[in-house]
Amino acid sequence: MKKIIVTGGAGFIGSALVRALLVRGEDEVEVIDNLLTGCEHNLKEVASRVRLHKLDIRDAQAIAPVILGADVVYHLAAIPSVPRSIADPIPSHEINIDGTFNVFRAAAQGGVRRVVYAASSSAYGDTEVLPKTESMAPRPQSPYAVQKLVGEYYASVFHSCFGLETVALRFFNVYGPRQDPGSPYSGVLSLFMKHLLNRTTPTIFGDGEQSRDFTYVEDVAAVCVKAAVATDVAGKIYNAGNGGRFTLNFIWDVLQKMEGVHIPPVYGPPREGDVRHSMADTASAIADLGHAPQFSIEEGLRRTLDWYRTTA
Ligand SMILES: NC(=O)c1ccc[n+]([C@@H]2O[C@H](COP(=O)([O-])OP(=O)(O)OC[C@H]3O[C@@H](n4cnc5c(N)ncnc54)[C@H](O)[C@@H]3O)[C@@H](O)[C@H]2O)c1
Numbered sequence: 001m002k003k004i005i006v007t008g009g010a011g012f013i014g015s016a017l018v019r020a021l022l023v024r025g026e027d028e029v030e031v032i033d034n035l036l037t038g039c040e041h042n043l044k045e046v047a048s049r050v051r052l053h054k055l056d057i058r059d060a061q062a063i064a065p066v067i068l069g070a071d072v073v074y075h076l077a078a079i080p081s082v083p084r085s086i087a088d089p090i091p092s093h094e095i096n097i098d099g100t101f102n103v104f105r106a107a108a109q110g111g112v113r114r115v116v117y118a119a120s121s122s123a124y125g126d127t128e129v130l131p132k133t134e135s136m137a138p139r140p141q142s143p144y145a146v147q148k149l150v151g152e153y154y155a156s157v158f159h160s161c162f163g164l165e166t167v168a169l170r171f172f173n174v175y176g177p178r179q180d181p182g183s184p185y186s187g188v189l190s191l192f193m194k195h196l197l198n199r200t201t202p203t204i205f206g207d208g209e210q211s212r213d214f215t216y217v218e219d220v221a222a223v224c225v226k227a228a229v230a231t232d233v234a235g236k237i238y239n240a241g242n243g244g245r246f247t248l249n250f251i252w253d254v255l256q257k258m259e260g261v262h263i264p265p266v267y268g269p270p271r272e273g274d275v276r277h278s279m280a281d282t283a284s285a286i287a288d289l290g291h292a293p294q295f296s297i298e299e300g301l302r303r304t305l306d307w308y309r310t311t312a
Pocket of ligand 1: 007008009010011012013014032033034035036037038039055056057058075076077078079080081095099118119120121148170171172173174175187
């Protein structure tokens with residue numbers, strides 16, 4: 001039986017990936033997660049088929065035996081927040097860089113076939129050019145963006161220097177069920193869902209005309225699985241967005257219409273480190289990975305809203 005590891009598997013995207021792997025027929029998936037921002041509840045329906053190792057990726061000695069001999073490691077564990085990396089940069093640095101190094105090293109030493117690394121579109125920074133193609137020079141604008149970029153460089157170097165097959169996927173703004181709206185660092189769409197269902201006023205930082213390539217979480221899980229099996233992709237980086245972009249004002253309008261309410265947002269100052277526009281060029285991911293997003297923004301928002309409605 002092949003061992004599959006998902007670091008950060010109790011988190012928002014990681015738990016969706018775990019479910020996708022189980023649906024696909026993997027017998028058992030092992031998760032490494034210290035439950036810093038994730039929770040066991042995210043894996044509740046699949047708990048009997050998931051082995052959760054409550055470990056910290058900063059502890060190289062503890063994670064090495066778990067990773068040893070795995071077929072694939074999906075490395076998603078991180079502190080995934082731009083503002084948090086500015087407000088409190090040390091834990092972000094230690095987890096996102098040192099922890100990532102530990103995962104790659106354990107994989108290289110443990111005979112792992114491939115590591116799929118959760119990189120970030122934040123690496124592009126505020127380049128004017130859209131869509132963002134993988135060949136553009138990175139211009140990280142926050143500690144978080146630097147940290148995720150260092151992870152990409154390590155992915156590439158672990159391939160070239162140590163022969164470990166790695167694929168880095170730059171996730172764009174991911175949304176969907178189980179995204180935690182409970183912290184000031186939460187993703188904007190999870191906060192929108194909370195405000196919509198509570199009938200409270202959201203604060204949009206900036207004028208709301210900033211745009212993002214919002215990607216439904218199941219599409220992200222699907223491209224991760226494809227990256228684990230594609231051929232001739234080792235050492236490479238791919239955008240894992242949808243190839244579209246929507247402004248925050250547009251999304252809030254769509255959500256209000258879905259609920260039949262009218263709640264004008266308030267606007268606050270733009271957030272430090274935020275980029276203005278973001279949209280993926282998906283040509284390489286389509287050609288090399290067979291990436292094929294299934295969810296339109298309306299469908300993704302509807303599913304997400306339904307989930308928040310039934311769990312709120
Ligand atoms: N959500 C997005 O829009 C987005 C965009 C780009 C990249 N990403 C990347 O995707 C990955 C998953 O993000 P997410 O949105 O699901 O966030 P999340 O916070 O829900 O998931 C991160 C998981 O990592 C775990 N974790 C944190 N520190 C750890 C440590 N030291 N040891 C072990 N586990 C640890 C957390 O408990 C959590 O379960 C991250 O690597 C993030 O950088 C996310």
